[in-house]
Amino acid sequence: MRFFIDTANLDEIKEAKDFGILDGVTTNPSLMAKEGITGTDNVMKHYKAICELTDGDVSAEVISTDFEGIIREGQILADLAPNIVVKVPMIRDGVKAISWFTENDIRTNCTLVFSAGQAILAAKAGATYLSPFIGRIDDTSWDGIELIHQIAEIYAIQSFDTEILAASIRNSKHIVDAAESGADVVTCPLKAILGLLYHPLTDIGLAKFLADHKKANEKA
Ligand code: E4P
Numbered sequence: 306m307r308f309f310i311d312t313a314n315l316d317e318i319k320e321a322k323d324f325g326i327l328d329g330v331t332t333n334p335s336l337m338a339k340e341g342i343t344g345t346d347n348v349m350k351h352y353k354a355i356c357e358l359t360d361g362d363v364s365a366e367v368i369s370t371d372f373e374g375i376i377r378e379g380q381i382l383a384d385l386a387p388n389i390v391v392k393v394p395m396i397r398d399g400v401k402a403i404s405w406f407t408e409n410d411i412r413t414n415c416t417l418v419f420s421a422g423q424a425i426l427a428a429k430a431g432a433t434y435l436s437p438f439i440g441r442i443d444d445t446s447w448d449g450i451e452l453i454h455q456i457a458e459i460y461a462i463q464s465f466d467t468e469i470l471a472a473s474i475r476n477s478k479h480i481v482d483a484a485e486s487g488a489d490v491v492t493c494p495l496k497a498i499l500g501l502l503y504h505p506l507t508d509i510g511l512a513k514f515l516a517d518h519k520k521a522n523e524k525a
Contacts, residue, residue, distance in 0.1 A: 407431030457487030
């Protein structure tokens with residue numbers, strides 16, 4: 306399973322890269338706004354800066370909702386760098402645009418996915434990645450991970466090539482559950498990735514190893 310980082314913050318991307326586990330980056334308009342990146346020129350410059358930090362795929366989301374607008378924006382985004390993946394919402398014109406991008410060799414990430422039916426449509430249109438939003442489903446008292454299981458089973462039975470990119474990950478447990486349920490990629494905040502490190506018995510065990518080593522070497 307590959308690890309993408311879900312942020313537009315350059316320092317966080319650098320930190321994940323330095324940690325040695327970074328396979329790519331996903332962004333969305335809310336994450337760009339959070340970093341104070343506004344205006345088309347600045348947004349484009351920022352995507353380029355992200356692409357310079359990683360060879361992995363970088364999802365850049367369109368803000369148009371009509372077919373022509375999505376195509377126009379997607380072409381501009383795809384021209385920015387070879388590792389850009391055009392992120393398109395799961396709406397009628399979005400599916401039509403994904404199909405057009407597929408025919409024109411532009412890779413896509415179908416976003417805002419909340420059902421198996423939407424997952425089937427995106428795969429039929431040839432989406433490179435599918436982003437089911439686990440955390441937002443959990444927020445509504447449904448089971449986000451159960452949806453990943455269902456989509457993974459459908460994609461395997463139907464031999465769809467679309468990769469499942471588990472999104473809206475809120476914690477480390479989501480990452481473990483996504484891995485178990487057949488997600489190809491998880492996109493997460495750095496905090497959720499770093500949370501995978503922690504187990505109290507690791508800390509207790511390491512402290513004992515180091516103390517025993519110190520005691521033995523003091524005697525010698
Ligand atoms: C990434 O592709 C999604 O846009 C993101 O994971 C959504 O996360 P959120 O539900 O925490 O905003």
